[in-house]
Amino acid sequence: MLLDEAPLNTPGRVPRVKIIRRALHLSQEEFASRYLIPLGTLRDWEQGRTEPDQAARAYLRVIAKEPETVSRALGTRDAA
Template identity: 50%
Template structure:
């Protein structure tokens, strides 16, 4: 099914579309995922990790030594985490307990 759809696609026509036309088509297609800005993508990552851990914003911020206001700004797409913060969030997503232990002054 996928192979057939790829074979049936007019790739030259697709390549000729402008960014604006692509954006219009995405908005018009109810099955298409929205195009997210970098800040919106980062916000989704932060919220997903926090929710998966079952933590409030305050608890997540305290556990991982992130200022609560910064976390709130990230989740509301007001600010985008820099490259270092995104790397830290990805490590938290994979190994939250290890990060919490590493940051805990009692276990150091």
């Protein structure tokens, strides 16, 4: 579980997407591909240009807690 490595802070705060991605040892391209997030969107989140909306924040929380389950559910487990 990556939740301890990627604190979500207080409710409403943006999960630290870069920390989640790095904890999974994935490049931006690999993370975006595996979790079906547009690469430009991921980069915008990581660089603070935009913030994930409520649905994206929930999705990132699930990825942080169960990354392999999400990848399997999406059928992108081996995506790089």
